[in-house]
Amino acid sequence: MEKIDIAATARTPLLSFDPATGQFLLEGESYPEDTKKFYDAPLSHVYSFLEESVPSKAVFSFKLKYFNSSSAKVLMDLFLAIEESASRGNPFKIEWHYASDDDNMQELGEEFAEELDKAEFEMVAF
Amino acid sequence: MTDSFLGKENEVLVESEKLLANSPELVTPETYAKLTADYARLLKNFSRIIRISDRNELRLQSVSDELEIEKKKLEGVAGQLAKYLPRQIYDSIFKGDQSIEIKTQRKLLTVFFSDIQGFTHISSVIQPEVLTHYMNAYFTEMSDIAAKHGGTIDKYIGDAMMVFFGDPESRGPQEDALACVRMAYEMQERLAQLHIQWQREGLQHPFITRIGINTGYCNVGNFGSHSRMAYTILGGEVNLAARIEGKCEPGGVLISHETYAQVKDFVEVSERDLLELKGIALPVKTYAVVKVSDTNRSHTSDLRIDLKGLDKMIVKPGNLSMPDRLSLVARLRDMANTLEGIKPHD
Numbered sequence: 001m002e003k004i005d006i007a008a009t010a011r012t013p014l015l016s017f018d019p020a021t022g023q024f025l026l027e028g029e030s031y032p033e034d035t036k037k038f039y040d041a042p043l044s045h046v047y048s049f050l051e052e053s054v055p056s057k058a059v060f061s062f063k064l065k066y067f068n069s070s071s072a073k074v075l076m077d078l079f080l081a082i083e084e085s086a087s088r089g090n091p092f093k094i095e096w097h098y099a100s101d102d103d104n105m106q107e108l109g110e111e112f113a114e115e116l117d118k119a120e121f122e123m124v125a126f
Numbered sequence: 127m128t129d130s131f132l133g134k135e136n137e138v139l140v141e142s143e144k145l146l147a148n149s150p151e152l153v154t155p156e157t158y159a160k161l162t163a164d165y166a167r168l169l170k171n172f173s174r175i176i177r178i179s180d181r182n183e184l185r186l187q188s189v190s191d192e193l194e195i196e197k198k199k200l201e202g203v204a205g206q207l208a209k210y211l212p213r214q215i216y217d218s219i220f221k222g223d224q225s226i227e228i229k230t231q232r233k234l235l236t237v238f239f240s241d242i243q244g245f246t247h248i249s250s251v252i253q254p255e256v257l258t259h260y261m262n263a264y265f266t267e268m269s270d271i272a273a274k275h276g277g278t279i280d281k282y283i284g285d286a287m288m289v290f291f292g293d294p295e296s297r298g299p300q301e302d303a304l305a306c307v308r309m310a311y312e313m314q315e316r317l318a319q320l321h322i323q324w325q326r327e328g329l330q331h332p333f334i335t336r337i338g339i340n341t342g343y344c345n346v347g348n349f350g351s352h353s354r355m356a357y358t359i360l361g362g363e364v365n366l367a368a369r370i371e372g373k374c375e376p377g378g379v380l381i382s383h384e385t386y387a388q389v390k391d392f393v394e395v396s397e398r399d400l401l402e403l404k405g406i407a408l409p410v411k412t413y414a415v416v417k418v419s420d421t422n423r424s425h426t427s428d429l430r431i432d433l434k435g436l437d438k439m440i441v442k443p444g445n446l447s448m449p450d451r452l453s454l455v456a457r458l459r460d461m462a463n464t465l466e467g468i469k470p471h472d
Contacts, residue, residue, distance in 0.1 A: 036131060066185075072178045073131050076171050104181050111174060 001049060004042045013064065015042055019049050022058025030064060030071040039074050050081045054090040063097040063126075064105065079112055079119075086118035093120040100125040138164045212278045215357045218294045230347030230360075234299050235292040236306040236385060237344065237364050238277065239371035240268070240313070240337045245285040248331045260324065261285070264333055267320065268313055275309035280358050290359055293346045303341050303388035310337045310379040311418040318377075338371025340364075340382040362406075369403040370412055379415040386413045391422045 001019040008014040013028035024046065032038040049058075060082060067075070079094070086092045094116065096109035106123070113121040142161055145152060208216045242248065242264075249257055268287060272279050276297070277289040289309070291302035314337065321332040342363030348355045366382065374380035386395060394417040400409035446454065 066182075067178075068182065069175050069179045070131060072175055073171070076174065077134070080167075104185065108178065108181075111177075115170075 001045055004045060006042060012038055017042065017046055017049075019045070022049070022054055022056065024058070024060040025063070026061070027063040028065065030067040032071075035068070035070040035074060039071075043074070043078065046078070047081055050085040050090075053088075054085070054092070057091040057093055059093045059095060061095040061097065062109075065099070065102075075112070076115075079115060082119050083116050086116075092118075093122065095122050095124050097124045097126055135164070135168055212280065212357065213273060214278050214294050230345045230349065232343050233293050233296075233346050234302075234342070235290045235344045235346065235359060235363070236299075236303040236339060236341045236388070237359065237367040238289040238291075238306050238310060238337065238339050239286065239368045240310075240335045241284075241286040241371065243334045243336060243376040244331075248333075249285075252329075252331065256329075260329060260333070264317075264320075267316055271309055271312050271316060275305045275312070277306065277309055281356075290344075290346075293359075299341065300388045303339075303385050304392055306339055307379065307381060307385065307389050307393060307415060308418050310339060311415055313337070314377060314379060334376040336371050336374035336376055337379045338367050338369070338374050338381075339379065339385050340367035340370055341384040341388055342366070342382075366403070366406060366410070369406060370401070370410070373401050373403070373412070375414065380412050381415060383411040383413070392419050393417065394419070 003019070004015060004017040006012075006015040008028040011029065012032045013026050013030045015026055017024045060078075062075070082092050082094065096112065098105035098109055106125070109121075109123050113123070138161065142157075145157065204216075204220065211219075252260075265282060265287070269279055272287075272289050275291075276295070277291055278293060280288040280290055282288075289306070291306045292299070296302055297305070314335070317333065317335060321334075325332065340363055342361070344359045344361040344363050346357075346359045348357055349360065350356050370380050370382055380398070381389070381395070386393075393415055395413035396416050398412045398414055401412055403410055441454070441458075
């Protein structure tokens, strides 16, 4: 499984994933012209990783300033897959970073956290 | 968002429909419970996406409101800035037609210069506040007339005004020249009215202007440095317009032969002696504008000539029958021949 390193653009976030360490980062703004096309290929590797047993604690970090509805669906599916993987005993931590003056992003993180039981979810203000 | 985003949800639906259609007897509390759980998750996600969508909409609205405020601020600033630029240039820049770079081009323009006779003396005898008031009133009135005729106000230089026609928009050389002469004529008419009004207000020294107009190829565009530039015109024809203005009778409008050639069908003029002008190699033929007509008067206009050795001659062809015209032409030819020392034919 290869490392993924996609640079951010005005409409798409930085997306990096290292399967060797289980470090995942999504940072920036997410409103791609074609959300499915942007996320399908890189996330297929992440989903494969989630199917397997994770050797050490994987940390999935989200540092988003803005995302549209279709990106929200991508996130919810990803959180569900993480939760399922965590239910199988794999150690996971999700870090939800938000600007301290961004109430909207804070509330969204709190809502996503409600859905997660087995995976650890941490809110990180910056 | 495409349906493929909902691949998992769609899978659940297809499986359930298949089960109901083919083997409804296999529907058990477990399958029903799974379907209910999937439905509950779907409902939660749906509800969350609606909230996200609404929040995004609110955020967009807020950004849009901020942009609207910024836009209004910018319009206010731009409106103030517009007063320092010729209106046409301002419009061109804001439409994106005009590039902000040092670049010029040659164009056939009609150039107008005016100044107030004896302004130095006037400014020394009138209180500065009073002078400011009347100068502002004067420039406002003249600028309104220039704008009405489509002139590009290049600049105010003390009491002088420089206007040109033919850039950035041109209606053709004849229309441009005609618009300029009409503007000049209207300015003098308006000033005559203002004299009466201002004298009633107590202004003892009326503003009497000289106006000079010339038509010719000029360099037009941005001149200056990259940090500070001015959209203006340069060239010998511009200088000529300024020189002609200096020779104009106070209260009059003096035009060059090149301008006269463009407007002759619409103006009544008084032909002037050749002028020797500083910095201009050859004597210049000029015409004082007597009257401007709205319609083409080429067949009916009075031919007025004021030359050295000729007191006054006004020919009114519009009042003549064809035989009378031919007779007049023959008489004038005789006079010309006599003047050249040739005996008339019988």
